Amino acid sequence: MEKEKTRFGIAVILGFIVMILFALVWVNRLDMIPVPGPFFGGIVAGYLAGKDFLNGGKAGLISGIFGAIAVSIDIMLNTRYLMTTIPSFSQLAGVLFLIVAVIYFPVLAFIGGALGGLLKG
Secondary structure, three states: OHHHHHHHHHHHHHHHHHHHHHHHHHHHOOOOOOOHHHHHHHHHHHHHHOOOHHHHHHHHHHHHHHHHHHHHHHHHHOOOOOOOOOOOOOHHHHHHHHHHHHHHHHHHHHHHHHHHHHHHO
């Protein structure tokens, strides 16, 4: 039981790291909004945690929530590590993007995690 919890935690952390790395590369190198990061991070989390698609989806969802928190902190602190693609963000647009990021990071990560868990199981 303890080994499963440790494996699940490691899967969530690695999924989060993949998510943020994808976001950094996708935004800073390709000048695009970070869409594939949550999906691929969810796949990694789901594959590493997965006995089945539900456990993988749960790992992807949790890593997606952490990714949404990271993006939210980035936007609120105005560090712009993940937001260099939109240089003239108004305050209202920033709030709207924050709401969308908080929704789409966990959703895409859950879908990727379920897919990763399905591949593993």
